[in-house]
Amino acid sequence: MQIRTLLSPWTDRAGRFSFLKTTVFVLVLLPALYYAVKLGQNDLGPLPYKEALHRIGDWTVRFLVVTLALTPLQRILMWPKLAVIRRMLGVTAFTYALIHFSLYVVNEKLDLVFVATEIVKRVYLTIGFTALIGLSLLAATSTDAALRKLGRNWKRLHMIVYGIAVLALLHYFMQSKIDVSQATLWSGFFLLLMIYRLAVKWRLALTPLTLAGCAVAAGLATALIEFAWYGIATGVDPVRVLKANLAFAYGLRPAWIVLIVGLIAALLPWIKPVYAAATTRLSPARNAATR
Amino acid sequence: MLIKRRYGWEIPEHKVTPEALFLNRRTVLSGLAGAALTGIAGPARAEGDPSQGLYPAPVNPAYKDAGRAVTDEKYNTNYNNFYEFGTSKGIAAEAENLKIRPWEIAVDGEVDKPFVIGIDDLLKKVTLEERVYRHRCVEAWSMVVPWTGFPLKKLVELASPTADAKYVRFETFNNPEMASGQQPGLFGTMPWPYVEGLTMAEAMHDLTFVVTGAYGKPVAKSMGAPIRIHMPWKYGFKSIKSIIKVSFVKERPIGFWEQLQSSEYGFWANVNPQVPHPRWSQASEQVLGTGERIDTQLYNGYGEFVASLYQGLENEKLYM
Numbered sequence A: 001m002q003i004r005t006l007l008s009p010w011t012d013r014a015g016r017f018s019f020l021k022t023t024v025f026v027l028v029l030l031p032a033l034y035y036a037v038k039l040g041q042n043d044l045g046p047l048p049y050k051e052a053l054h055r056i057g058d059w060t061v062r063f064l065v066v067t068l069a070l071t072p073l074q075r076i077l078m079w080p081k082l083a084v085i086r087r088m089l090g091v092t093a094f095t096y097a098l099i100h101f102s103l104y105v106v107n108e109k110l111d112l113v114f115v116a117t118e119i120v121k122r123v124y125l126t127i128g129f130t131a132l133i134g135l136s137l138l139a140a141t142s143t144d145a146a147l148r149k150l151g152r153n154w155k156r157l158h159m160i161v162y163g164i165a166v167l168a169l170l171h172y173f174m175q176s177k178i179d180v181s182q183a184t185l186w187s188g189f190f191l192l193l194m195i196y197r198l199a200v201k202w203r204l205a206l207t208p209l210t211l212a213g214c215a216v217a218a219g220l221a222t223a224l225i226e227f228a229w230y231g232i233a234t235g236v237d238p239v240r241v242l243k244a245n246l247a248f249a250y251g252l253r254p255a256w257i258v259l260i261v262g263l264i265a266a267l268l269p270w271i272k273p274v275y276a277a278a279t280t281r282l283s284p285a286r287n288a289a290t291r
Numbered sequence B: 001m002l003i004k005r006r007y008g009w010e011i012p013e014h015k016v017t018p019e020a021l022f023l024n025r026r027t028v029l030s031g032l033a034g035a036a037l038t039g040i041a042g043p044a045r046a047e048g049d050p051s052q053g054l055y056p057a058p059v060n061p062a063y064k065d066a067g068r069a070v071t072d073e074k075y076n077t078n079y080n081n082f083y084e085f086g087t088s089k090g091i092a093a094e095a096e097n098l099k100i101r102p103w104e105i106a107v108d109g110e111v112d113k114p115f116v117i118g119i120d121d122l123l124k125k126v127t128l129e130e131r132v133y134r135h136r137c138v139e140a141w142s143m144v145v146p147w148t149g150f151p152l153k154k155l156v157e158l159a160s161p162t163a164d165a166k167y168v169r170f171e172t173f174n175n176p177e178m179a180s181g182q183q184p185g186l187f188g189t190m191p192w193p194y195v196e197g198l199t200m201a202e203a204m205h206d207l208t209f210v211v212t213g214a215y216g217k218p219v220a221k222s223m224g225a226p227i228r229i230h231m232p233w234k235y236g237f238k239s240i241k242s243i244i245k246v247s248f249v250k251e252r253p254i255g256f257w258e259q260l261q262s263s264e265y266g267f268w269a270n271v272n273p274q275v276p277h278p279r280w281s282q283a284s285e286q287v288l289g290t291g292e293r294i295d296t297q298l299y300n301g302y303g304e305f306v307a308s309l310y311q312g313l314e315n316e317k318l319y320m
Helices: A019-040 A048-077 A080-107 A110-123 A123-139 A146-148 A151-157 A160-175 A181-201 A208-233 A239-244 A256-283 A284-290 B002-014 B021-037 B117-123 B153-160 B257-258 B303-310
Strands: B104-109 B115-118 B129-135 B142-150 B169-171 B193-198 B209-216 B229-232 B242-250 B284-287 B292-295
Touching: A019 A048, A019 A080, A048 A080, A048 A160, A048 A181, A048 A256, A080 A110, A080 A123, A110 A123, A123 A151, A123 A160, A146 A151, A151 A160, A160 A181, A181 A208, A181 A256, A208 A239, A208 A256, B104 B117, B104 B153, B115 B117, B117 B153, B129 B209, B142 B153, B142 B229, B153 B209, B153 B242, B193 B257
Parallel strands: B104 B242, B142 B284
Antiparallel strands: B104 B115, B129 B142, B142 B209, B169 B193, B169 B242, B209 B229, B284 B292
16 A cells, blocks of 8 residues: 655645645635634724634535535546545535634633533534534544544544534524524535435436436425424514515525526536546546546 | 712713714814805715704713723624614615605504604704713624613603503514615515514613714614614613604514514513523623623613612513
8 A cells, every 4th residue: 555644735645736636725725814814904893703703604614515515526527536625625624613613712702611611501502512523533533544544434434424514504503693594505505415415325327317306306405494494493484485485586595596506516417528528639648647 | 069070071072982083073063064154065965864963962971971982983883783784784885775864753552642753853852962871782792882862751751652551662664675684585574674662661761762863973874873762771682773663552562583583582681691592691792893801781780770670570581
């Protein structure tokens, strides 16, 4: 086994420069840098740490869901190379969760006793903290050494990422006031990704038609989640929430965005061969080398 | 005695008014004077607020100092819960769509004679004064605002309610053409208009203030122009913005937030650090723009004035 001891964020496992990895590495740093600069400039409103902690929390959920998108994307695009960024994205989600939690502690004036009592007392904090513990377990076992040591158990352990995502999304819903649009949207994307996995489990070929079916199912499920949340957790008439999905003039509701993204993903199997053919024509040598 | 009073008048002007604002007042006043001389108003003020000349009003010495520094105006005009214009705190630009003239307030319910009054006619019937109040949001942040207005009891006297009036119910506009948050779409599903209420005893309390101005000028649109309430001992959501209707009623009104989440927001909503919100602690509060976190006080520190209102009501959920 030839395992490199040093894996930099810009090289692949063979030690060659990876354009994909480098690009993703720079991209995942951007949100954190943006809020660091804004905090430094005191440009986040009257409660800057609270604002930063909420926005970094948004990004944590986004990175977590994007991490879960890689395996289905690999299959849909028939692009195994995508795996090179999966670990980086997973570690990014953990890092953002840690920054999110640290900002909460700073916002509570570093009062650790208070923070600990709040985590125990407030259910949404208990849930969020549990998700953070889960992510740290995954991050701690994300090294090659851990992978070798855990063997078959590594995969079993890393299955908890699905549970962590559910907890993170629930935490997202529960901390929202009456507007749960963002939590609904990212839950919708998560559902889309889970439906893809279900399709694979049922041994369905990921043709554009299957994928379009997945998109419709995820869109409907998103609308249903929103309906259920308002019906159960609030005094808003959930039937009106459902109907609001049809008020297109006032912005697309999460269910439609999930459907549209799902339908775009359904086109990918068609686009990929065209793209691959084009790149092969342009640089056959390079393409051959990466295969 | 004399010395103390004079001291009282001198201190607040300097201590509670930021220098920038103090200068701004003069700018506003000179702008008005210029406009009066030339017979035309400046472009920005032309369609603005005809009540500008009423501000700044004299400071009521009893409420000259809230014990903390006044919050920088730029913070509390840009950090608002005003869901009529969106669910984020940054609705100030959107709230500029609020049309504050003509503005009429309907007074009805258990009164001798219901009536509708224009804001400027109402302002002629009252004497404006400035009061510096602490404001505590249910979201565990706070600020200090120099409000201008008049005690609600003046309006109650004008309304002349009957003995059947047990509560006052306030209503904000419901106008989707003006307020994007009330348009169809998700937020059109909210139980508009915003409603809040209080007991007659609370309405008659001297601290209960009808606000028409802040920082020595007409109250900013993002803060609920042209007329709102402020009750400094209750969580902020009780202090309704942009009022168009005041009803004297027999039944306890159900507020906007109480309708949305009755497990979290109740009728009384008096500030109490010992009683947490179901989702977070109310023990402390972050002071806008200061980076400070301070201990929250029972009734937001106004207990000596208002605690007696709640004697005999111990079985009520007074702090939610």
